[in-house]
Amino acid sequence: MASAEAAAKSLAGQADALGGLSVELIDLRDLDVSGLRHRIDVAFLACHGLGGEDGKIQGALDTIGLPYTGSGVQASAIAMDKKRTKELLRAEMIDTPRWVSVVPGHSVETTVSTARLTLGWPVFVKPVAGGGSLEAGIVRDGGELAALLKEPGGAYERFLIEEYLEGTPATVGVIDIDGTPTPLPVHTAFTDRPFYDYQAKHDLSLRREVCPADLPDMVTTMVQEIALRVHRLIGAHGVSRVDFLLQPSGRRPVLEVNTVPGLSEYGNLATMARAAGVSYDDLIRRLLMTAFTKPAYVP
Numbered sequence: 001m002a003s004a005e006a007a008a009k010s011l012a013g014q015a016d017a018l019g020g021l022s023v024e025l026i027d028l029r030d031l032d033v034s035g036l037r038h039r040i041d042v043a044f045l046a047c048h049g050l051g052g053e054d055g056k057i058q059g060a061l062d063t064i065g066l067p068y069t070g071s072g073v074q075a076s077a078i079a080m081d082k083k084r085t086k087e088l089l090r091a092e093m094i095d096t097p098r099w100v101s102v103v104p105g106h107s108v109e110t111t112v113s114t115a116r117l118t119l120g121w122p123v124f125v126k127p128v129a130g131g132g133s134l135e136a137g138i139v140r141d142g143g144e145l146a147a148l149l150k151e152p153g154g155a156y157e158r159f160l161i162e163e164y165l166e167g168t169p170a171t172v173g174v175i176d177i178d179g180t181p182t183p184l185p186v187h188t189a190f191t192d193r194p195f196y197d198y199q200a201k202h203d204l205s206l207r208r209e210v211c212p213a214d215l216p217d218m219v220t221t222m223v224q225e226i227a228l229r230v231h232r233l234i235g236a237h238g239v240s241r242v243d244f245l246l247q248p249s250g251r252r253p254v255l256e257v258n259t260v261p262g263l264s265e266y267g268n269l270a271t272m273a274r275a276a277g278v279s280y281d282d283l284i285r286r287l288l289m290t291a292f293t294k295p296a297y298v299p
Contacts, residue, residue: 003263004046010265010284011044018285028052033060042291043068046263050129053260054080067291071259072298075235079259080129082160088233094226095253097124097162097245108149112142115161122164129158138164167247170213172227173261173272174240175286179293181231183224184272185212188246209268211275215246223252230257237298238290241269263287 004025012023024040028047036043043061045068051057055077061068071079078084089096100115100123115123125148126136139145139161149159173184190208213220227242234240234257241261244252261269265280273283 003048003267006265006280007044007046007263007284007287010281011288014281014285018288028057033057034064036061037064037066040066042066042288044288044291045069045260048260048262050080053258054129067294069287069291070239071235071237072294074299075237076259078234079236079240079257082126082256083128085234085257086160089230089254092229092233094229094233095251097165097253097255099163100161102128102149102159102161108146111149111161112146115145116142119161119163124162124164125159126162127158128160165245165247165251165253167245167251170223170244170246170252171268171272172224172242172244173269174227174231174236174242175269175273175278175283176238176290176293177278177286181228181236183227184269184278185275186215186220186223187211187268187272187275188213188215189268209271211271219246219252226252226254230254234259235299237294239269239287 008023008025011018011021015021015023026036026040028051043066045052045057047053047057053076055073058068058071058076059073062073070076078088083099083101086096086099098119100111100118102111121142122138122140123145124136125139125145139148145161168188168190170186170188172186174181175184176182188210190210215223223244223246226244227240230242231240236257236259239259239261241258243255243257245255246252261267263269263284270280270283273280278286
């Protein structure tokens with residue numbers, strides 16, 4: 001809602017400059033998507049997580065022939081599924097934390113044993129499909145992991161187990177500038193919490209941001225190039241944000257990619273855009289234009 005409200009406010013403020021458009025803030029909950037074709041001309045997507053970022057709303061809008069911002073169904077679905085993303089990264093020899101899949105049909109004991117032998121302790125556990133670090137966390141031993149996997153509600157099949165790595169969280173946005181996907185300045189964040197969790201991401205008092213990041217030029221260039229490779233690898237269109245962990249050893253693994261990054265005025269994407277000389281209004285205007293620059297067919 002914060003993303004949508006900020007974007008809607010920006011678009012409304014630019015209405016005259018954009019040809020007199022009118023802006024309507026639409027909640028997807030209980031929405032009959034089929035009625036949108038006669039209600040709006042273009043959908044500016046500012047919805048995150050399941051249903052909004054995983055290809056489902058994108059597919060619904062494709063079906064009714066309504067233009068929308070950002071990536072299509074395939075790129076959205078791949079980015080939301082962290083396991084599929086990591087498999088693509090590995091195939092392209094792009095570094096990502098080693099992981100163990102939680103396989104339906106395998107016992108909890110087998111999964112815990114596999115994690116111990118493959119990754120060692122501690123490990124980092126997160127949902128296969130999710131965002132904002134919700135339900136993610138550090139697991140210190142086998143007993144703790146077993147207890148987590150045995151929780152009710154189908155949790156067992158929803159998790160991915162990664163090697164636990166220490167380092168500096170970093171992110172790179174990619175936006176279209178003059179029709180060309182262009183990486184933005186690197187953004188780093190520091191927190192005293194055990195990891196860069198949901199609370200730290202949404203409370204400015206719990207983190208310290210540096211953008212452009214204080215990194216050697218060679219590292220900055222390398223991370224930006226990887227972000228652009230990932231953007232193209234999943235078939236993203238118009239905008240993405242690629243998250244990294246910068247380790248003291250020099251390793252820079254990719255954690256995930258987001259096809260509908262947070263759009264609040266002081267969020268990561270807007271901060272990186274400002275560092276590149278792109279105002280918030282200009283960023284929102286550029287994102288709106290991505291609805292009209294897609295190829296005729298996008299998977």
